[in-house]
Amino acid sequence: MKVICSKEKLLEGINIVQKAVSTKSTMQILEGILLKAGNNFKLTGNDLEIGIECTIEADIRREGSIVINSKMLGDIVRKLPESEILIEVKDNGKVIIECENSHFEIKGIPSEGYPELQMIENENMFVSTQNILRDMIRQTIFAVGFDDNRPVLKGILIESNGKELDFVAIDGFRMAQRRRVSEEEFSLIKVIVPGKTMNEIVKILQPEDEEMKIISSKNHVLFDLNNVKILSRIIEGEYLDYKSIIPSDYDTEVIVEKKEFLSSLERASLISNEEKKYPLKFDIEDEKIILSSSTELGTVREEIRVEMTGRKMEIGFNPRYFIEALKAIDEERIKIVFTSEIGPSTIFPISGEEFAYMVLPVRMNKDT
Amino acid sequence: MKVICSKEKLLEGINIVQKAVSTKSTMQILEGILLKAGNNFKLTGNDLEIGIECTIEADIRREGSIVINSKMLGDIVRKLPESEILIEVKDNGKVIIECENSHFEIKGIPSEGYPELQMIENENMFVSTQNILRDMIRQTIFAVGFDDNRPVLKGILIESNGKELDFVAIDGFRMAQRRRVSEEEFSLIKVIVPGKTMNEIVKILQPEDEEMKIISSKNHVLFDLNNVKILSRIIEGEYLDYKSIIPSDYDTEVIVEKKEFLSSLERASLISNEEKKYPLKFDIEDEKIILSSSTELGTVREEIRVEMTGRKMEIGFNPRYFIEALKAIDEERIKIVFTSEIGPSTIFPISGEEFAYMVLPVRMNKDT
Incomplete structure (x- = not known):
């Protein structure tokens, strides 16, 4: 194999296929990247769970293939100057990597044992x-x-x-x-x-x-x-x-500014201790939600204005579940519906059905 | 104690004094920050090796002092809105931290046992x-x-x-x-x-x-x-x-572009294995330095153009020592002088005496 390609393209390809290379496989060959020059120049990483193949522009001087340790290849290419890189496999299996005044000669692994990706048909x-x-x-x-x-x-x-x-x-x-x-x-x-x-x-x-x-x-x-x-x-x-998981009926609905609600949840969760799983209490009443938590670290109280319809409710949640859902949402205003003190709550967009996040409540001790 | 200050200033102070707070002290009080309101409002972190004191602008409503767990205080203040923060110590030793609609109440530690910094005189x-x-x-x-x-x-x-x-x-x-x-x-x-x-x-x-x-x-x-x-x-x-460590006499002097030399050294060191301490060979001759290394991982050869006076030399180094020195230097062109195959080498500015980096060579096996 003998190919010449730009450092930029080669590094781009390595960075992509490295995501599928296992770093501690029992099979040494799976810690490598397959380089294959035929009609095109193709890099492959494969840990048998996920395989990634990337075709890059190259001037192919001689066809062939070789496997090179992924970390070694990545480290070398990353440090080379922004220029043309020559990769050549010698008859003894050594791989030459050359770029301007740099000349590397490293061990390659024969590509025969490498599990190439079996592409699937358009089913x-x-x-x-x-x-x-x-x-x-x-x-x-x-x-x-x-x-x-x-x-x-x-x-x-x-x-x-x-x-x-x-x-x-x-x-x-x-x-x-x-x-x-x-x-x-x-x-x-x-x-x-x-x-x-x-x-x-x-x-x-x-x-x-x-x-x-x-x-x-x-x-x-x-x-x-x-x-x-x-x-x-x-x-x-x-x-x-x-x-069937999302309840069609609910007792209480609030509309809330996502960013403000997220900040309050994040602050309120500082007092809880994730391991001990203290619930965060939501008091939903009179156009506001009061978040509160009391743990061995202290107490916290946060108040958020909301638009509200339905009955008052007092309900406990693992704050992390709300926080992660809110972080994933791009909308600025969202709707949250609560079915009951023990039933699931769901976060929806104000209109449409682009997303739905459902969270189960946590039972609260009466004295919290 | 009762003070009001801006979130921005308070966080700035916390970030600075936290650098002196030990995170795993046997003394719980040293995991805290001392807050002291007197003529001014002062934060202190101290792990007994290093102590940092930071004065911040604040409206002092009542004098006093308290120690608060550094991580807890930092986490809370970081998450609060960009607004005025009230910190108040209650008679029961609880500390109230309040900002807009957020209300925290956490445990404080009495400040009596805290080792305040003993400032020194202008000796x-x-x-x-x-x-x-x-x-x-x-x-x-x-x-x-x-x-x-x-x-x-x-x-x-x-x-x-x-x-x-x-x-x-x-x-x-x-x-x-x-x-x-x-x-x-x-x-x-x-x-x-x-x-x-x-x-x-x-x-x-x-x-x-x-x-x-x-x-x-x-x-x-x-x-x-x-x-x-x-x-x-x-x-x-x-x-x-x-x-007395820097030799006044030398056999060979080169002038080199720092950035280019650093890149070559970084690439050449990829082949060496830091644990096994393979030396990197410098061949200094004919207006160039050839760096080379040969290990179980492969071989590398790098060539750098230099301006040279003195005799040819073949000398081995731990490349990391050169790399770290070059990274610290801001000058674009530098002078390196080599005393002998076994004597120290030194990196200087082209003129002046702003810095000097001395590195001892490593003995090379004759077959490398």
Whole structure:
């Protein structure tokens, strides 16, 4: 193999595929990046859960392929001058990396054992833009579960009925749902993608309008950008019926300035001790919410003006669940509906159905 | 105690004095900040090695003092709105912190046991500006030693003969010396300040022309800015005679572009393995330096153009020592002089005597 490419493009590619390289695999070859020069020059990282392939512009002088330790390759390329880089594999398997007056010669690993990505056919597909997909992941991922006994909850459900596309995450105590309604028809899809994959994808996606495809097969889902393809295994099993979780009826509704409410929640949570799980009390009454908490660290009281309809209510929550939901919301004013002292509460947009965040309350001791 | 002050000023003060608060002291009171309202409003942090006192503008309604857990106070004030903050100590020792619609009530610790800073008299004093002192610390601190058996080397020597002010750090393998020559006479001073103190001071100093005083007594040194006073214990003992360390004679001199040389050194050091201490070979010849290294990870070769006088030389170094010295230097072109294959090398400015960095070579195996 012998290729010449710009430092800039090469580093861009390395930074992307490194997100799929495992740093402590039992298989040394998986700690490497596959470089493959054929019709094009392609980098691949793969930890068997998620694989990322990136095609970069290059002048291919001789075809071939090699695996190079990912950290070593990244460290070297990052430090090279902004210039053309030559990468050449010698007959003895050594790899020469050359740029201006710098000359490296490092060990390569033969590419034969490297698990290349098996691309999947267009079984179920829909098209989105990078920025929309990015928002939809960002606005749900925090509610992904961690419980190994409930593996389906460790992923984000992507579901579409052809008109509406939903991203959903549920951890057992709360739910985050983000919906996109489209003018065009697209194909039906229903797939649970591991939270870990989504976390890496959200780092790769750019806030751009560029189109990308999401294609699912029986065992895999492929996120297909122009030069970058991300292939992930999917989580098998039946997801919860999330549509039935959101109560259609409620006793109290408030409309609140999101930013102000978020600041008050953040301050109020300073007094609680996350490990000990003190609830934060919401007193909803007379066009205001009073947040209060009393722990061994001290007491706090916060007052927020709201628009209110329905009855007064006194209800306890884990403040972190509200804080994480509010941080994910871009709207300035939001609606919160409370069903009862023990039933779920839900955060909605003032109008439309772009998102829904559901939180279960915490039982309060009578003396708090 | 009852005071009202702006969030901005209070937070500024907390951020400064927190640098002297120990986070895991066996004395609970030392994990707190002393708030003292008298003629002025003063915050103090003190871990008994270094103490910082900061005076902030405030409306003092009732005099008094209290100690509040530093992390708790910082977290609360950071999250409060940009507005006026009331701090009031109640008769039961509880502290009320109030700002707009936020109301906190937390435990305070009586201030009686808190070790207030003992300010020292003007025994030996010199005056500098913040930015010069900041540079002098930054340009020497990396060479401070860590060896408990040589405690004097764990500090920076501050020495002045009345005309020249020197900051010096030596760790046994290298030396960093930064000199400032002044037009005015100032008093003689010779004091070893712990590296830890210097690390905190450099974070507090601003790149500003504002004057500050440095005052030393038998056991302490005081850095006196306008509203901030930093008091540190000093290290006792006799410092090395650093002036005799720099060789006056040498065999080879090169003049080199600092930035280019630094990049080459950084790349060349990627192949070495810091733990195994492979030396980096310098081949100095024919108006160039060739850096090379060969380890189990691979080989590297870097070539740098230099202006050269004297004989050819082949000499090995720990590249980190050169890298850290070059990073501290602001000059674009520098002079490096090599005494011999086994003697110290020194980095100087092209002219003047503003700094000197001395590095000892490493013996090389004949087969590298």
